[in-house]
Amino acid sequence: MDRKLLNGALNVSRETMDRLIAFETLFEQWSKRINLIADSTKGEIWQRHIEDSAQLLLIKPDMRHLVDIGSGGGFPGIVLAAMLEDVDGARVDLVESNRKKTAFLMAAKAQCARSVNIHSKRIEDALPAIQTPDYVTARALAALPKLFELTQCHLSNGAVGLFHKGRGYREELEESHANWDFDLVIHKSRIDTESVILEIANLKRK
Structure with a gap:
């Protein structure tokens, strides 16, 4: 199978590419049994989900310790873990409370991201017990004000948030500014012209 990441913008080893392709195959198998993504995007797993997740490493190539919340179908957490599998000192924590989705994440860990840590708990319970990471990621989980409530324990203590958002991100930012101060990039x-990744740092409640 001939696959590239972001038209070659991300150069990865053959072993890493094999892990990502294995994950794609596993995802397709499991998504026939449980609801992991919207039906409308099931035919576009590589671009819409795997490459969309992988682009975070173009933004932050120094990424080593990250926590992905609401990991669900493994985007971006498992994708990033597979890409960081051979990097010394890398650590990826996934937080997911849904038991069926956690079972999928465990299968993905066994096949393509062996060093990942999976926390089968509610986000509110899991995050405070995890050492403050370099980055916190979330994709298709909640509106920005809710993400701030969930991740404040880390984003107010040096971690940086990387949150995938669609066309309504400006309204979410405006709503967030009512109660929060933060640095924003x-x-x-690179996948969807109407989508962005919001980089959030120095989060403080007003």
């Missing part, structure tokens, strides 16, 4: 998505 907006990265345009």
Whole structure:
């Protein structure tokens, strides 16, 4: 299978590519049995989900310790873990409370991301017990104000948030500014012209 990441913008080893392709195959198998993504995107797993997740390593190539919340179908957490599998000192923690989705994440760990840590708990219970990471990621989980409530324990203590958002991100930012101060960098998505990745740092409640 001939696969590239972001038209070759991300160069990875053959072993890493094999892990990502194995994950794609596993995902397709499991998504026939449990609801992991919207039906409308099931035919576009590589671009819409795997490459969309992988682009975070273009934004932050120094990424080593990250926590992915609401990991669900493994985007971006398992994808990033597979890409960091051979990197010394890398650590990826996934937080997911849904038992069926956790079972899928465990299968993905066994096949393509062996060093990942999976926390089968509610986000509110899991995050405070995890050492503050370099980055916190979330994709298709909640509106920005809710993400801030969930991740404040880390984003107020040095961690940086990387949150995938769609066309409504400006409204979410405006709503968030009512109660929060934060540093913001907006990265345009390489996958969807209407989507962005919001980089959030120094989060403080007003």
